[in-house]
Amino acid sequence: MSRPIIAANFKMNVTAGEMASYAPRLAAAVADIDDVEVVVAPPFTSIDRAARGFGNSAIRLAGQDVSEQPHGAFTGEVSVAMLRELGCRYAIVGHSERRLHEGETDARVSAKALALLAGGMRPIVCVGESLADREQDRTLEVVNAQLRGGLAGVSADQARDLVVAYEPIWAIGTGRTATPELAQEVHGAVREGLQALFGDAGTDVRIQYGGSVKPDNAAALMAQRDIDGALVGGASLDPASFASIVRAASSR
Numbered sequence: 666m667s668r669p670i671i672a673a674n675f676k677m678n679v680t681a682g683e684m685a686s687y688a689p690r691l692a693a694a695v696a697d698i699d700d701v702e703v704v705v706a707p708p709f710t711s712i713d714r715a716a717r718g719f720g721n722s723a724i725r726l727a728g729q730d731v732s733e734q735p736h737g738a739f740t741g742e743v744s745v746a747m748l749r750e751l752g753c754r755y756a757i758v759g760h761s762e763r764r765l766h767e768g769e770t771d772a773r774v775s776a777k778a779l780a781l782l783a784g785g786m787r788p789i790v791c792v793g794e795s796l797a798d799r800e801q802d803r804t805l806e807v808v809n810a811q812l813r814g815g816l817a818g819v820s821a822d823q824a825r826d827l828v829v830a831y832e833p834i835w836a837i838g839t840g841r842t843a844t845p846e847l848a849q850e851v852h853g854a855v856r857e858g859l860q861a862l863f864g865d866a867g868t869d870v871r872i873q874y875g876g877s878v879k880p881d882n883a884a885a886l887m888a889q890r891d892i893d894g895a896l897v898g899g900a901s902l903d904p905a906s907f908a909s910i911v912r913a914a915s916s917r
């Protein structure tokens with residue numbers, strides 16, 4: 666399996682001032698783990714402080730979103746180049762909260778993913794079904810459509826730099842995690858979808874699970890064949906709890 670990737674999505678939490686104390690604590694807590702890629706996505710205003718607080722540690726930075734436009738009259742937006750300049754290697758696109766509150770469509774997700782790849786960054790593309798989708802037995806159909814739409818235009822060559830996050834909406838912030846078996850079922854389908862799109866390159870794309878990942882359920886999720894990491898919300902806000910999720914993904 667490829668190196669697991671555990672990412673923290675702070676959402677609209679952690680001010681720059683709070684980041685200054687969080688960053689060195691996390692860096693110290695994961696300093697001995699080198700077989701897991703650790704990524705932190707703070708709000709834009711805390712990224713610079715995070716970069717300084719992580720210092721020489723191997724922790725990577727991510728934006729929580731990005732504009733598909735390079736620059737110009739787009740009030741409130743942040744470009745790929747702006748994130749890169751702050752040291753970000755990744756950006757999350759298509760999070761269900763942006764799809765829900767900001768009307769983000771698959772077409773925009775794909776435009777953002779392509780802008781990131783063209784700019785030398787790596788997209789974390791989020792997909793996931795609602796509770797209604799699941800109850801109507803439409804999970805795989807919905808997730809596949811988001812995958813095809815959100816990755817439209819991405820080449821097999823570019824797929825190397827891609828991460829996909831499967832986050833069932835009903836599991837986000839609810840404490841109701843998908844069981845490892847249930848998550849694996851969708852991850853397996855996502856893997857097949859990636860292979861259909863990218864051939865062999867689809868085998869190596871890392872697929873994260875997200876939705877109420879906690880220190881006590883992370884190991885069982887990570888043990889599943891097609892679960893290559895986690896995208897963590899609430900439990901990432903405490904450095905000790907996030908570090909113990911990272912440790913659950915480590916083989917040592």
Ligand code: 13P
Pocket residue numbers: 674760832836837838839840875876877878896897898899900
């Ligand atoms: P929670 O871990 O708080 O459920 O959030 C998951 C998520 O949305 C990460 O992007």
